[in-house]
Amino acid sequence: MSAEAAERTSAKLPETAPMVRFDKVTKSYGSFVVLDQLELDVAAGEKVAIIGPSGSGKTTVLRMLMTLERINGGVIWVDGEPLTSMPRNGGLVPADPRHLRRMRGKIGMVFQHFNLFPHMTALKNCIEAPCTVLKLPKAEAEARAKDLLEMVGLGNKLNHYPAQLSGGQQQRVAIARALALRPKVMLFDEVTSALDPELVGEVLNVIRRLGAEFDLTMLMVTHQMGFAKEFADRVCFFYGGRICEQGPPDKIFGAPENDRTRQFLKAVLEAT
Amino acid sequence: MFWDWQFTWEILPLLAQASIITVEATILGFLIAAVFGLFFAIGRLYGPKWLSIPLTGVIEFIRSTPLLIQIFFIYYVFPEFGLSLEAMTAGVLALGIHYATYCSEVYRAGLINIPRGQWEASTALNLPTVKTFRDVIIPQAIPPVVPALGNYLVALFKDTPLLSAIAVLELMRTAKIIGSEDFRYTEPITLVGIIFLLFSLIAAGLIKLVEAWLNRRIMRL
Numbered sequence: 001m002s003a004e005a006a007e008r009t010s011a012k013l014p015e016t017a018p019m020v021r022f023d024k025v026t027k028s029y030g031s032f033v034v035l036d037q038l039e040l041d042v043a044a045g046e047k048v049a050i051i052g053p054s055g056s057g058k059t060t061v062l063r064m065l066m067t068l069e070r071i072n073g074g075v076i077w078v079d080g081e082p083l084t085s086m087p088r089n090g091g092l093v094p095a096d097p098r099h100l101r102r103m104r105g106k107i108g109m110v111f112q113h114f115n116l117f118p119h120m121t122a123l124k125n126c127i128e129a130p131c132t133v134l135k136l137p138k139a140e141a142e143a144r145a146k147d148l149l150e151m152v153g154l155g156n157k158l159n160h161y162p163a164q165l166s167g168g169q170q171q172r173v174a175i176a177r178a179l180a181l182r183p184k185v186m187l188f189d190e191v192t193s194a195l196d197p198e199l200v201g202e203v204l205n206v207i208r209r210l211g212a213e214f215d216l217t218m219l220m221v222t223h224q225m226g227f228a229k230e231f232a233d234r235v236c237f238f239y240g241g242r243i244c245e246q247g248p249p250d251k252i253f254g255a256p257e258n259d260r261t262r263q264f265l266k267a268v269l270e271a272t
Numbered sequence: 273m274f275w276d277w278q279f280t281w282e283i284l285p286l287l288a289q290a291s292i293i294t295v296e297a298t299i300l301g302f303l304i305a306a307v308f309g310l311f312f313a314i315g316r317l318y319g320p321k322w323l324s325i326p327l328t329g330v331i332e333f334i335r336s337t338p339l340l341i342q343i344f345f346i347y348y349v350f351p352e353f354g355l356s357l358e359a360m361t362a363g364v365l366a367l368g369i370h371y372a373t374y375c376s377e378v379y380r381a382g383l384i385n386i387p388r389g390q391w392e393a394s395t396a397l398n399l400p401t402v403k404t405f406r407d408v409i410i411p412q413a414i415p416p417v418v419p420a421l422g423n424y425l426v427a428l429f430k431d432t433p434l435l436s437a438i439a440v441l442e443l444m445r446t447a448k449i450i451g452s453e454d455f456r457y458t459e460p461i462t463l464v465g466i467i468f469l470l471f472s473l474i475a476a477g478l479i480k481l482v483e484a485w486l487n488r489r490i491m492r493l
Contacts, residue, residue, distance in 0.1 A: 066392075066395070066396050068396070101398055101400075104395070104396070104398045105398055107396075111393065111396075115389035115390060117390065117393070117407075117408055117412075128399070128407060128408075129397035129398060132399060132400070132403045133397065133398045133400075178397075181398065
């Protein structure tokens with residue numbers, strides 16, 4: 001980490017350096033600004049829920065962290081290192097593939113539409129990356145994958161193909177697949193939005209378990225306000241590419257200060 | 273008599289012999305077409321500009337010129353540049369490269385139909401590009417286009433008589449020789465037609481089997 005960044009870190013969070021830091025990060029498509037000078041620190045082990053209306057840039061935050069979107073300005077820091085650039089000669093230059101791969105290894109992501117590999121069984125989905133990326137021997141990767149699939153309640157579905165599983169089961173496989181690489185940061189992008197209502201609970205339960213048993217930093221974009229309230233340490237309300245309001249769930253859901261937050265929560269409550 | 277059965281039985285072994293050459297040329301040519309076609313498609317879709325632009329030009333050029341001219345070019349003109357190939361090798365190469373350009377369009381369709389989420393999941397799992405193609409993208413891109421590839425296998429097979437132009441002793445060439453020696457064309461040419469029909473039907477049947485096998489193996493959402 002650069003001296004300047006270290007200084008700012010200590011100024012903001014005296015105890016621990018943040019696991020993730022967005023430093024004036026800007027993202028735009030042409031003239032449309034999705035994220036405007038975003039500043040966001042997430043401490044190690046912290047669970048942050050990101051809420052907001054569609055088009056507010058919430059998903060983009062996660063996608064940039066997973067290096068699925070190019071950033072147009074600013075720096076994202078993960079675990080003390082810049083994500084898409086690397087320090088050289090006192091400045092930052094664009095990261096080479098090796099640096100990118102190393103940094104991506106710290107992050108896991110679960111998608112709205114699962115994105116499992118349809119031609120691989122649940123088990124194969126979970127060992128593909130450990131075998132090729134971490135170069136684990138097959139037996140070890142399989143043992144690890146079995147443990148994880150067991151943990152998400154799918155120990156009896158190892159040899160099922162995604163098409164043979166329900167949406168909730170597929171999403172749990174996707175969670176196990178991401179965990180198999182032992183990331184430090186987990187990103188959940190509307191992971192229950194594509195599920196039938198009766199399947200939402202089983203996926204949220206798995207995430208609750210992760211929160212309790214793993215030392216993971218979590219960022220989740222969610223429309224499940226009840227879950228965000230109960231699970232998150234902090235809630236960030238995004239509006240128009242900025243964090244409009246953030247704070248502990250009790251405050252955001254109980255006594256929001258911002259008008260937009262109030263309007264949004266009122267609209268969401270009316271829908272349920 | 274219009275049809276001479278005794279003559280038919282006499283020339284059948286010769287034609288059977290020649291059909292081996294035809295089948296060989298088909299299999300080897302299609303192997304080249306299938307492999308090069310995939311590389312053409314990937315290079316054109318995902319390669320850097322210095323590769324994809326010239327590749328597009330080459331593919332369009334090959335697709336827009338007659339196969340017969342390409343066969344002649346490889347057989348008669350390449351030696352001028354110091355590359356002398358046997359007739360069979362030159363013919364197979366020309367067939368293979370020509371059909372590779374058609375196959376590349378087929379692969380292209382298969383590749384661009386892979387949902388973006390598969391690429392994103394591969395990135396999120398940190399899979400290297402080569403592994404992403406080999407383990408994730410290609411295994412999903414090929415099964416849906418097997419029928420279209422199969423059509424080109426049959427088309428390539430039916431284009432093998434063009435190799436008779438550079439004296440490859442395949443079916444057509446053999447039939448012509450028999451005809452000119454005995455002044456009877458009816459039997460050899462008809463037999464060649466029937467042999468082609470038989471092999472085409474067999475190939476179509478095999479493609480159906482491969483399709484069914486892949487459909488059983490590959491589970492799609």
